[in-house]
Amino acid sequence: MKNAVFVFSPDQLSYKFSESHPFNHKRLLLTMDLLKSIDALSDDDIIPARVATEEEIELVHDPKYIEMVKKAGHGLVTPEQAEPYGLGTEDTPIFPNMHEASSLLVGSTLQAVDYVMEGKSRHALNLGGGLHHGFRGRASGFCIYNDSSIAIRYIQEKYHARVLYVDTDAHHGDGVQWTFYDDPSVCTLSIHETGRYLFPGTGNISERGNGQGYGTSFNFPLEAFTEDDSFLMVYEQALREVIEYFKPDVLFTQNGADAHYFDPLTHLNASIKIYREIPKLAHQLAHEYCEGRWIAVGGGGYDIWRVVPRAWSMIWLEMTDQPVPTGKLPEEWLNKWQQEAPVPLIPTWEDPNPLFEPIPRKAEIEEKNSQMLTKALSIIRTEKNRHF
């Protein structure tokens, strides 16, 4: 059995709204190039993406919506027809062959799933996936088809396994949460900036699931301007307690890299340090609870030059038990990409210190996050106390 596979096909870059849109899968190239330039990724590690079938997409999405996406991508709908489906907005503009491009991203995640669930590989990474805002009948927040929701349904139907979905994107993983809100065999855990200002606005601690699924949805909304220590404290305690409580067969992580201070779309103040730590704990717990079964996807991440390549490289390095380098990034990588980058690249694996001016209310922000954590985990802690 392989230790890990890396799903990639150049066609994944065809999921592209426009030159100026913040969602830009050029970050896949930047990341792979960085990994290759330190000899951490070889062609043997890479498996190609595949196109998801319509039947697979229908595991989650409404056939009418799929039809609309297809037509939109072939120039066959008016703006009025597309609007109710969330298509043709500034967030999700219509682009040529959008159905085909989106189906490929879904298939890439299914490819990762099959490698892990068939025992061909312990772990699998598809950085092209993680489009967690897609709804059953509506595009939302840059996401057309929700590859993660589809993949989890696919795991349920094909492999009958219990899935823990862990989402560390700075935006709430709403699409995946609502897909499995009533389902007790899938547990969703999302850590994100509070929705008071940030999209999508949901992800309150009181969203705990519904009916049979009550108690299998966990949300950890962080204050704006949250820094590394507070983020990691919440992540570690939340993940450890939830995984122990839910006991999944497989761990599925969404690795949006937009909680970083540089990210233009969010207000969290994390540094690259959290991206070193996030996959480390996921990896360790996947071995502890799931016999290693760990599927990781990408997600948000809108500073594609200074943040995403380093952050996402760290997932692959952790997955393959390679140490995360310190110090300078490879000279050739810096020289190659600096020519295109609109900002000076960060030349080291670490962030500059200090990264930003001190935040005035830091202590209160940490206090509030830790109070939030206690409330969000209370359901587990109460249950635990009842058994002892």
Add this chain to the structure above:
Amino acid sequence: MIVEQIMKTEVYTLTPENTLNDALNMMRDKNIRHIPIVDEEGNIVGLITSHDVKNALPSCVKEEDACSIYETPIEKFMVKDIILGHPLDFVEDVAMTFYESKISCLPIVSGGKLVGIVTTSDLLNAYIELTGAHQPSSKIDIRLKDKVGTLADVLILFKKHYANVLSILVFPDAEHENSRIISIRVRMMNPLPIIKDLRDHGYEVLWPNVPGVNV
């Protein structure tokens, strides 16, 4: 918004002859804190709250024969001089009544009969509905000069970006007397182009609006 849009129409009631124990059980079973007391014709004659019940019960730290208390008719403990509401009352006025009279429940009466009940929980629920995110959206706060037409000018920019506005709230500005904060919930994940446009037009955008932290 008027009361009949938010009131509970399924009202649990008791009669004056019911005992304190009946009230206690009903509050526990139905998870409620207020019970209107009605006579045989359905006219409201009183109200008993969980507070009244707790006050009537004997202290749990003293040993005394308390059975008689539990069997006492409610009539002895209920509030008789109660404030009533009407289905056509404005919700804003109910909030004012709760705030000024320091009460937390209003039986709603029409045609002499009890038709509903409104409590602080219903008011809070209405507040949550008004301020919450019910569809995926971002929220932008903008400080606006308190003068004619500024809101319209702002909304034209939203229209230009094809942004669907889901809710708008206007707050007094605690820091500046001559301006207000408008809080707009808009269906989009990337509001940066709108924010840039607003700033280019001279508007002060607070995104996010956290007092004491300026970025």
